[in-house]
Amino acid sequence: MVEDDLEMKFDYRKCRRTFGQRAIDEEQSMHDVSLIMGHATTATTQKDYCDKDEHNAARDMQKYWSGKGAIEEQ
Secondary structure (H helix, E strand, O other): OHHHHHOOOOOHHHHHHHHHHHHHHOOOOHHHHHHHHOOOOHHHHHHHHOOOOHHHHHHHHHHHHHHHHHHHHO
8 A cells, every 4th residue: 555655666675674783773683673574593684684883782791891880889
């Protein structure tokens, strides 16, 4: 219906990859994304669809270490 309204065709594989990558970029767990996408293992999700880029990996590590410091100070 959307394709008809927009008069364009979608490449569903690209839409699927975009969904997976955006979910990972928005800090959803690899496990959850893998389940939602119907993959047998998270390795499939990471290898074929969703790979965290360096910027997001650095952001996540910074959050991790910031949280560890706050816990150790208590």
